Amino acid sequence: MSAVGGFDELAKKFQALEARVAELERHLAGRSTSGTCPVCQAGALKVMATKPDPLLGVLGPQQQVLKCENWACGHTELRQHQLPTGR
Numbered sequence: 707m708s709a710v711g712g713f714d715e716l717a718k719k720f721q722a723l724e725a726r727v728a729e730l731e732r733h734l735a736g737r738s739t740s741g742t743c744p745v746c747q748a749g750a751l752k753v754m755a756t757k758p759d760p761l762l763g764v765l766g767p768q769q770q771v772l773k774c775e776n777w778a779c780g781h782t783e784l785r786q787h788q789l790p791t792g793r
């Protein structure tokens with residue numbers, strides 16, 4: 707019987723899946739920093755500026771000014787960015 711041949715085919719499929727997962731993970735890692743624009747769902751949000759919290763200053767969470775890279779959209783938003791604590 708050609709059980710070995712079947713295993714080879716499975717191994718090839720598994721390798722192809724592994725490559726696909728690695729590619730997706732790279733894709734997700736690239737996006738995790740800012741994300742996609744919630745308005746147009748097309749442009750990526752880019753951090754244009756960061757500033758300290760208006761109430762707590764440098765002790766509070768940082769504020770990020772995000773701007774959509776889609777020029778036709780131009781959406782901007784403020785987002786709180788919690789800095790990792792601990793020194």
Ligand SMILES: [Zn+2]
Binds near residue numbers: 747776
């Ligand atoms: Zn947008």
